[in-house]
Amino acid sequence: MALKRMDNIGIVVEDLGVVIDFFQELGLELEGRATIEGEWAGRVTGLGDQHVEIAMMRTPDGHSRLELSRFLRPEVVADHRNAPVNSLGYLRAMFTVDDVEETVGRLRSRGGALVGDVVRYEDAYKLCYIRGPEGLLIGLAQELE
Template identity: 85%
Template sequence: MALKRMDNVGIVVEDLEATIDFFLELGLELEGRATIEGEWAGRVTGLGDQHVEVAMMRTPDGHSRLELSRFLRPAVIADHRNAPVNALGYLRAMFTVDNVDDTLERLGTRGAELVGEVVQYKDVYRLCYIRGPGGLLIGLAQELG
């Protein structure tokens, strides 16, 4: 059997509303929200009794999704938001945007901070990393030419 697709990337967040607003400003669309709890959910995740608020965000092309989760129960047990970009494990999402400078300006009103600097890779991309709500690491890429 062949792989069909990747459905989404999950991100656990502290402030669901602020994170939704941030990704809306970036250009993602809110596909839906739900509260997940119950015995079945705990069996899937291995967390037992859980209560989670979830928001599904979709890219404008409809091909990619972020699942934002705020755990009410059980409490979050680890925090890697301040890890450098060479830390092991899932670290960041990268988005292609029309204009990096405009995107930085708009996301700055939502608390985004530039990690290093905006750089140009040959005549192909302008790239940067930013920290969004709760320290989420996000990459931005602007195609050139």
Template identity: 70%
Template sequence: MAKNKLLRMDNVGIVVESLDDAIAFFTEIGLKLEGRATIEGEWAGRVTGLGSQNVELAMMVTPDGHSRLEISRFVSPPTIADHRTAPVNSLGYLRVMFTVEDIDEMVARLRKHGAQLVGEIVQYENSYRLCYIRGTEGLLIGLAEQLNNK
């Protein structure tokens, strides 16, 4: 029997308090809003294990069309934990990393949306300039600028 193979990674999910603020922030990074929807009912809760739920979500897509970010706001049931400001060495899913053309320009633009550098922008060998920022709602975002293509 042939081994089942992975086809693709579909998306990464992030739960937020303000869908509009998150859409604006990730639009500033360069993602495009692919669509918004409300998902509710017992059928959805069978997937998540939460029972009956009401979730507003937005699907954002990268410019190349290959990667998606699903941003969700739970109307019900209410959120029960908040890991947004957890430090980098916390267990579990932590951050999303984006490759950008000009890291300094991107950080300056995101600061206008309240983003703050976690540490500083650093250079890794002759390959990348990297940083972590706290974006909208304290979400941890990684930014990388590839240097060897310049």
């Protein structure tokens, strides 16, 4: 059996509304919100009794998704949001955009902050990292022609 696709990347957040707004400003579409709880969910995650609010965000091309989760129960046990880029575990999600500088400007209005500089990689890309709400790290890439 071959792998079919990657379904989504999950990110745990504190303020679902603020993070949804940030990713909508980036260009993702809110596909839906739901509350997940019950014995079946705890069996999947290994957390037992859980209660989680989720929001599914979709890229405009429909191929990629972010699942944003806010845990009400059990409590969050670790915080990796402000870890430097060379930390183990979740690092960042990278998005291709039409115009890096314009996108950085829009994301600043939603709490985004440039981590380093916007740099050019050969004649292929402009790249940068941004910290969004709650310290979430994302990358932006602009394909150069």
